[in-house]
Amino acid sequence: MTALAQDLATDLNIRATQAEAVIRLLDEGATVPFIARYRKEATQGLDDAQLRQLAKRLEQRRELNARRDTITHSIRQQDKLTPELQAALQAADTKSRLEDLYLPYKPKRQNKAELARAAGLQPLADTLCRLQGTPEKLATRYLNPDKGINSTEDALEGARQILTEQIAEHADLQSQLRQWLWNRGELSSKVIKDKQQEGAKFADYFDFSQTISKLPSHRALAILRAQQAGIVRYKLRPTEADAQRPAELISQFTRWRGDNSPAGRWLAACIQQAWQKKLLPSLENQLIKQLKQLADTDAIDVFSRNLKDLLLAAPAGLKATLGLDPGLRTGVKVAVLDNTGKVLQHTTVYPHAPQKQWQAAQGTLAKLCQQYTVNLIAIGNGTASRETEQLVKDLLKQHPDIQATPVVVSEAGASVYSASELASEELPGLDVSIRGAVSIARRLQDPLAELVKIEPKAIGVGQYQHDVDQNALNQSLEDTVEDCVNHVGVDLNTASAQLLSQVAGLNMTTAQNIVAYRDEHGVFTGRQQLLKVPRLGPKAYQQCAGFLKISAAKNPLDSSAVHPEAYPVVERIAKAQGCKVGELIGQQQRLQQLRPEDYCDDQCGLYTLKDILRELEKPGRDPRPEFRTASFQEGVETLADLHPGMQLEGSVTNVTNFGAFVDIGVHQDGLVHISQLADRFVKDPHSIVKTGDIVNVRVLEVDQPRKRISLSMKAG
Numbered sequence: 001m002t003a004l005a006q007d008l009a010t011d012l013n014i015r016a017t018q019a020e021a022v023i024r025l026l027d028e029g030a031t032v033p034f035i036a037r038y039r040k041e042a043t044q045g046l047d048d049a050q051l052r053q054l055a056k057r058l059e060q061r062r063e064l065n066a067r068r069d070t071i072t073h074s075i076r077q078q079d080k081l082t083p084e085l086q087a088a089l090q091a092a093d094t095k096s097r098l099e100d101l102y103l104p105y106k107p108k109r110q111n112k113a114e115l116a117r118a119a120g121l122q123p124l125a126d127t128l129c130r131l132q133g134t135p136e137k138l139a140t141r142y143l144n145p146d147k148g149i150n151s152t153e154d155a156l157e158g159a160r161q162i163l164t165e166q167i168a169e170h171a172d173l174q175s176q177l178r179q180w181l182w183n184r185g186e187l188s189s190k191v192i193k194d195k196q197q198e199g200a201k202f203a204d205y206f207d208f209s210q211t212i213s214k215l216p217s218h219r220a221l222a223i224l225r226a227q228q229a230g231i232v233r234y235k236l237r238p239t240e241a242d243a244q245r246p247a248e249l250i251s252q253f254t255r256w257r258g259d260n261s262p263a264g265r266w267l268a269a270c271i272q273q274a275w276q277k278k279l280l281p282s283l284e285n286q287l288i289k290q291l292k293q294l295a296d297t298d299a300i301d302v303f304s305r306n307l308k309d310l311l312l313a314a315p316a317g318l319k320a321t322l323g324l325d326p327g328l329r330t331g332v333k334v335a336v337l338d339n340t341g342k343v344l345q346h347t348t349v350y351p352h353a354p355q356k357q358w359q360a361a362q363g364t365l366a367k368l369c370q371q372y373t374v375n376l377i378a379i380g381n382g383t384a385s386r387e388t389e390q391l392v393k394d395l396l397k398q399h400p401d402i403q404a405t406p407v408v409v410s411e412a413g414a415s416v417y418s419a420s421e422l423a424s425e426e427l428p429g430l431d432v433s434i435r436g437a438v439s440i441a442r443r444l445q446d447p448l449a450e451l452v453k454i455e456p457k458a459i460g461v462g463q464y465q466h467d468v469d470q471n472a473l474n475q476s477l478e479d480t481v482e483d484c485v486n487h488v489g490v491d492l493n494t495a496s497a498q499l500l501s502q503v504a505g506l507n508m509t510t511a512q513n514i515v516a517y518r519d520e521h522g523v524f525t526g527r528q529q530l531l532k533v534p535r536l537g538p539k540a541y542q543q544c545a546g547f548l549k550i551s552a553a554k555n556p557l558d559s560s561a562v563h564p565e566a567y568p569v570v571e572r573i574a575k576a577q578g579c580k581v582g583e584l585i586g587q588q589q590r591l592q593q594l595r596p597e598d599y600c601d602d603q604c605g606l607y608t609l610k611d612i613l614r615e616l617e618k619p620g621r622d623p624r625p626e627f628r629t630a631s632f633q634e635g636v637e638t639l640a641d642l643h644p645g646m647q648l649e650g651s652v653t654n655v656t657n658f659g660a661f662v663d664i665g666v667h668q669d670g671l672v673h674i675s676q677l678a679d680r681f682v683k684d685p686h687s688i689v690k691t692g693d694i695v696n697v698r699v700l701e702v703d704q705p706r707k708r709i710s711l712s713m714k715a716g
Contacts, residue, residue, distance in 0.1 A: 004065075007093075008057055018044050022054050031504040032479070033486035034543045038563050040607035048483050064095060071102045080105055088171075096178070096286070100171035113165035116158030119147035125159040125166075128270075129256050131263040138263075156266070164274040166254070168282070173253040177246060181283050182290070184242050187212040189223050189234040199231030212236060212291060217298035218658050220291050221464040236284040246275045296468040298657060303473065304480045306461035306655055309691035311484040314627035315446045316407065319375035322368060323441025324392070325411065325433065326384035328352045332361065332391075335437035336372050340494060341445060343427065344372055346434045351391050352384055362395050369395075369402045377404050378444035380411035380436070386637040386665055407444055407629045408665070410653065413451070413458040414439045422453055422498060448488055448624075452481055453498045461691055463656045485547075487623060489561055492530075492548040493523040505543025510536045524550050527558045549620050556582045560619035562612055569604045570612060588617045630694045632665030639666055639704050646699040650711075652689050660689045662697055662711055670709030672697060679714050688713075 005020035012019070021042040025035050032055060036048040043051070072089055075081045085101070092098045116122075124142050128135060139152035139159075149155050167173065191199065191206035199206075205223050215223075226232040238245060250271050251257050258268035318339040325333040331350040338344055345368060351361035368374065379389050385408060392406045417423050418435035427435050443450040456477035457465055465473065485502040492514070500511035510533065517533045518524065527545050530536055536544075546563035553559050557567055573594065574581045584591065596609035630651040635641060642664075650664040659677065661669040672695075677688045689695060700710040 004058075004061060007061065008054060011057055012050070012054055014046065014050070014054075015044065018046055019054065022046065022051060023058060026055060026058065029539060031482075031543050033483060033504040033547065037486070037561070037611070038546055038565075038608070040611070041605035045607055048487075052479055052483070064093075064098070067095060068092065068098060071098060074107075075102070075105045078105060097171075097175060100174045103171065103174075104169040111165070112158070112161040115148070116161050119144050119149050119158060121149070121155060121158040122162060124155060125162040128159055128263055128267060129163065129254075131257075131259060131261055131267065134262045135266045136262075160270050160273065163256075163270055164278050167250055167271070167274045168278050170253055173250065174279075176249055176253065177279060178283055178286060180245065180249065181236070181238065182213050182287055183211075184245075185212050185236050185238055185287070186210065187215060187220075187223070187234060187236050187288075187291070189226065189232040191232050192230065195231045199226060199229065202226040202229075202231050205232055212287060215291065216657060217295035218463060218656060220295040221299060221467050224288075224292060224295075225464065225467055234288075236287060237280075246279070247271050250275065250279075293469075295464075296472060299463045299465070299468050300473050300476045302656055303456075303462035303465055304476045305686055306691045307456055307459065307477060307480050308484055309655075310459065310461055311448050311451055311481065312487070312624050313447045313692040314625045315448070315622070316376050316405075316444045316627045318445055320372050321376040321378055321441040321445055322365070322372075322374045322404065323378045323437040323439075323444075324388055325380045325414070325437040325440055326382060326388040328384050329354060330433070331355070332384070332388055333433050333437040334365070334368070335434055335441055336368050336374065337438065337441045337445070338372070339445075341442050341449075343430065343438055346430065346437065348433075352387050358391070361391060362398070365392070365395055366399050366402065369399070369404055374402070374404045376441075376444055377406040378409045378441045379406060380414065380440045381408050381663065381667075382411050383667070385667065386632070389632070389665075390634075405629075408632065408651075408663075409440050409444050410663075411436065411440055412460040413454040414443075416458040417454045420453075426496070448484060449496070449499050452485065452502055453496070456481065461654050463654075489547050489549050489620070492527075492550050493518065500548075503544045503547050505540040506536075510540060525554050526550065527553075527555075527564055551620075556585050556619070560585070561615050562619075566604060566608060566612055569599060569601075569609070570616070573599055585616055585619050591617050628694060630663070636665060637667075639668060639702055639707065639709065642666065642699050642702045642709065644699050644701060648697055648699065650695060650697055652691055652693040652695060655685050655689060655691055657685065660685050660695075662695060664697065664709070664711075666709075668707050668709060670697065670699070670711040672711045672713050676700070676710075676712040676714055 001016050001020060005023055006016050008023075009016040009019040022035065025039060025042060030039065032048055032051045035043060036046070036051055046054070068089055072081065072086065075085065088101055089098065092101060121142055124138060127133065127138055135156055136152050139155035142155045143149055143151070149158065186209050188209035189205045196206065202222065205226050208223070210219070223232065223234055227234050247268070256267055256271065258264040258271070320339055321337045323335040323337065327333065331348040332352075333346075333348055335346040336344045347364060349361035349364050350357045377392055379385060379392060389406065389408060396402055396404065396406070414436045417439050418432045423435045427438060430438065439450060451459060457473070482502050482504070485499065486504050490499055490503055497508065497511040497515045500506055500514055501508045503511075513534045513536065514530070524530070527548065527550065530541055530545065530548070531538070542565070546561055549560065550558045557570060562570060570581055570584070574584050577584065577590075591613050594613060596606055596613055599609055600606055630649050632650075633648055636646070636648065648664045650662040650670070652660050653663050653669050654661040659671050659673040661671055663669050674682055674685050677685055682688055695713060697711040697713055700712050702709055
């Protein structure tokens with residue numbers, strides 16, 4: 001068992017054998033979705049969230065170990081690596097601890113402390129630390145004009161520089177002060193003069209103070225954004241009650257104890273100056289960076305959870321759909337799609353001001369709905385959404401023969417997709433504006449298949465998404481998309497290259513090759529054909545095959561999530577039952593009577609057997625929830641229509657650490673603060689709601705100038 005596996009197991013509270021198995025599989029090139037679903041025996045049932053965390057920690061730990069090796073090598077080359085220092089470096093479990101230990105040995109430019117030592121002032125500094133003699137008298141012995149020490153003040157300043165560096169390079173002291181300031185220090189912000197009006201949205205932070213370790217991530221990011229925008233200045237300081245504590249800690253670690261003697265007073269002033277001028281600015285920078293990293297992690301987690309909820313939202317189904325991208329002056333863009341998402345017809349109608357062609361627009365929509373037997377009407381939730389929704393409601397009242405369900409759909413990111421190169425390839429003959437209506441319709445039919453075409457950051461379910469570490473954000477969102485796509489599975493014969501590229505083991509090149517092969521040779525009839533696709537070798541096939549489903553395949557298992565490597569197991573079960581494989585599929589009662597233990601062998605364990613039998617009961621089942629939609633109240637279309645106490649139904653559009661935003665149909669989402677989510681204490685809003693949920697809310701307050709709506713989900 002490797003030390004790395006042991007460390008990761010301790011960090012994540014799992015068994016070392018689990019950690020070692022995952023490390024081996026990842027190093028062999030296995031993907032997280034594949035390991036999570038098809039290597040449960042090896043991992044003893046770790047899920048994708050645990051595996052993602054382990055993979056991230058593994059990367060961090062390897063980076064830490066690489067840095068440890070670099071530092072150790074550097075100190076060894078200086079011939080300063082003692083057994084005690086090597087042991088301390090080996091025991092360091094954070095980068096900050098490693099850097100603290102390395103600081104005295106880190107190559108640096110000649111600084112004031114080095115110049116002072118070169119001038120022979122180290123003995124003076126040592127003597128002053130022992131409180132021996134009067135500083136000014138001692139300093140006269142060290143005058144050295146050739147080295148720039150022309151006065152006692154120069155000598156004492158040199159000694160101070162030496163002691164300041166010794167304090168700053170004391171690894172244990174640095175660690176203690178950093179932790180103390182994190183636990184006790186207050187981060188305060190003040191508005192810059194004459195910036196009140198320009199920075200009105202940051203008004204909460206014009207005169208703000210809170211213990212840094214207790215600062216919620218959204219507040220931390222808001223303060224940092226306000227400072228970046230030049231609206232406020234922040235500082236991290238101990239409270240007045242704790243003002244003397246840093247000096248006490250420095251004295252405790254250095255064993256320099258000042259008293260009321262001249263040397264004692266000089267030493268106390270030296271310690272105070274070292275704290276104020278050297279340590280505090282450095283620690284402030286480090287802890288602000290630490291705060292930013294923690295806030296980034298929180299914000300990225302929020303974004304990823306919201307994105308997951310959005311991607312795994314209930315599909316309305318593959319039905320004929322009318323997509324409407326609302327607009328006023330430019331009209332409502334209309335696209336009719338069949339049940340595969342293919343565009344059948346498109347046009348533009350002008351029911352709203354200034355044209356006000358209400359009846360003509362209704363006539364056009366009625367004709368399209370009747371001609372193509374439309375089942376769903378997707379209405380974008382942007383400008384003129386409620387007016388267009390009313391148009392559709394009137395249409396359905398006047399034409400009871402049209403059996404279509406109208407649904408208001410978030411159009412976040414639709415314009416980004418419309419103008420993309422991908423949209424040009426998919427919809428080459430359509431105007432950019434019409435592509436938006438197509439995207440809105442398709443995301444109602446199947447949110448996952450359509451939203452993977454849009455850069456996740458453009459979907460708009462993040463919290464301060466532009467302020468966080470963009471590399472970390474992109475990686476987290478890519479992982480989320482990959483997990484969602486593989487959780488649901490993909491139809492090999494209808495999926496776009498963009499969707500296929502998110503399948504475990506595939507990339508855009510192999511995905512495009514699959515589509516090209518499909519176009520040239522016709523639909524896939526079996527998973528084995530994937531091995532004929534250029535650049536899709538055995539390893540990629542192993543990773544992707546179980547997630548790619550083929551409806552009406554020759555082998556019925558090819559339409560299920562059973563991996564091809566497990567087909568012999570299913571055949572063995574069927575043989576033992578005296579039937580064909582196809583006769584087992586869907587036979588829930590019969591399958592539930594089987595004992596998975598009876599079919600385990602060296603190649604297939606109990607985890608896999610249970611998964612296989614569960615899949616055979618409902619092969620190819622969609623794990624997403626049933627579709628339902630919010631009903632916006634008639635007559636409530638703008639902020640002016642709202643008043644406190646009003647009870648409304650809405651759809652959750654975004655969940656943050658401080659609450660949930662809800663679309664109630666007035667073109668401005670309302671906020672249900674975390675304190676208003678339930679009649680009990682709520683620590684995590686995600687435990688109550690998720691993006692896409694349909695909820696009942698009560699209006700608490702409407703602030704029209706600031707366009708803010710306060711809502712409550714409490715019962716009373």
